[in-house]
Amino acid sequence: MTDLPRLRSPAQRDCLRPRARCADRPPAAGAAPAKQPRHRRFTRKDSGVTATIESPPAAPEADGRSARSLMDLVFRARELSIGGALLVLILGTWLANPSFLDDQGIKDLLLNSSILVLLAAGQSVVVITRNIDLSVGSVVGLTAFACGSFVSGTDHSALTTVLLGIGLGVLCGLVSGLLVSFGKVPALVVTLGMLYVIQGIDHAWAHGEQINASNVPDDVLGLGSGSILGIPYLPLISAAVLAGTAYYLRTYRGGRELYAIGSNPEAARLAGIPIRRRVLAAYAFSGAVAGFAGALWLARFGTVVADAANGWELTVVSSVVVGGVAITGGVGTVWGAALGALLLTTMGSALVVLKVDSFWQQAITGVLLLAAITTDRIVNLRTTSALRKRSRR
């Protein structure tokens, strides 16, 4: 978490901090202002707002700093604990079976998680705005099949394939985004509908055909199996997308506004944030990432049937939530989401290596989800009361 130097008040800073949630505010901006402590009213007014607002310092510096470090600790706790769990998991499995971390083993771990990490990055951008994109699984399926039929028996390059995938993905994302932002239909319904629509189109188009690895040009397959300096392309691509997204969300005005929208849409609207445009962009991004993932899916697996990645939307949402992006919006980082995705896939691999019945994987994923949501709630309540105490002082 970084400093946001232009913001003076701690509360204001907190609100615009990636993990912060200007929570426990009444949902409507204008509701019952009189009952709020003075300081909090101030926060409410410009919380969701942009980083450009200069405001007078409301609390002494020292107080602000300690509040901030408290927040920092709390907000980093999630990333730290998932990182820790991941480390324990990897080390434990390695001790039990040293070949888990040999060259091939590390390569496998990286490759297994790349596509999920990518999708988690796209999904978290949408979830941060207090929306959800359930159509990602079918977008991956559609683009994987589309790219497959496009390259089948030709010698199209990997780049063309990827661009086609991204283009198709953006198209799907824009449709969902338009319905959610301009149509004002709840995201859950829109993207569930899109899930079926895209799946239907995909099935109707494929009509039982499948893409076979022998027809896919080597250049495309090379994208899934090649490497630079021993590191496969796929994880490098995911890391690049992840870093770019994280930087944008943290530093750019547009990125901060996404958090503001998720924290309190009404306040964001009153502050003049172009909500509809931002949400539309978030969906387009998620679609683009899903389309990209579809092209990579083809490159990695070679054999593609119409319903590749079927059911993945739930795995993606799980990784995002386990990674600390609140399903209610406004909180979380893509790094957390990526860690969540890494944790889920690594767990899958580790359980097999440890000879644990793979059926447990689902149960453990469920437990992790519940644990994540419970800690979210507890941490949320604790910080809120801690902050309240401080601002009263």
Added chain:
Amino acid sequence: MSSHVRTRRRVTLSATAAACVLAVTLAGCSGTTKNDTKGEAKEAASNAKADPNAPLKKGLKLAFLPKQINNPYEKIVDEAGIAAAEEFGGQGKEVGPSDAKASSQVSYINTLIQQRQDAILIAANDPNAVCGPLKQAMKQDIKVVAYDSDTAKDCRQLFINQASSEEIGRSQVQHIAEQLGYKGEIAILSATQNATNQNTWIEFMKDELKDPKYKDMKLVKVAYGDDDDQKSFQETQGLLKAYPKLKGIISPTTVGIAAAARYISDSSYKGKVVINGLGTPNQMRKYVKDGTVEQFSLWDPKKLGYLGSYAAAALASGQITGAEGEKFKAGELGEYTIGKDGEIILGPPTVFDKKNIDGFDF
């Protein structure tokens, strides 16, 4: 293989629709109930008398009702069946639901009855759900032939079985044993844990391994890839890590064998681990050519459709009634004899390798 029983979390109602496709399913979704209605009387069959010398009627109308129209495997079967119908002067068509739910075939059967088809060929999504309408059809003298996945025994006159489960199970162990020189650890990469046909085959594999000639071979683990690419990848990796002495993997599911082959083909295990199982030639061509996979097997789905078509025509023409021991001629495939409970077995699976793979396109 596939069998539509997948255990993954899903939101959508289309889970079943998807299951079969993903599976590409070779072995056809034959999650069946082969033994549960044993010994039931077959009234429909005994109504008429067979006349083995009756010629095949011209202009017979055959309708193929697959589990779902999206399933690549069943599409091949049905198209071959329709082509066969044209060969003997009949006409065939394929109709069916877009999902493989138990009840979705019912309305199609009712429509086919109204259209007065001569025979209905069905790959049942559920052995019992389709029973009522099928009995209705038989009452109106429409012949009913099940293929790929059986219905309850009194709801159809014939069942065309792609290969006997026993033969599939045993032959896969025999093949991999020959490749390994009857030595070493092997594992099985299956689809879902509760897929009936997979589990039946695995039982026969285990039974075959009890033979003393396999004393130096050991089945160390049965893994489940859920007919999902990523999961099958991970399970393959896990098997190789957990059992460093592993010499061979049998994957009796098309998704599993393709995923295992793709993983091995660009990993350090290439050439050290033998992959065998059930797959389609198109899907495995690349891995057979690059040496990752030496051989795999499958029955020819085209022959399954072809045989189904001829069997239905023989029924409709009165050559056979579906009773055990009756014989009929199935075009270029030669003569077939009806076995117990109206079952006809297509024959042993074909083994595909570098030499013959280019002769097949499915």
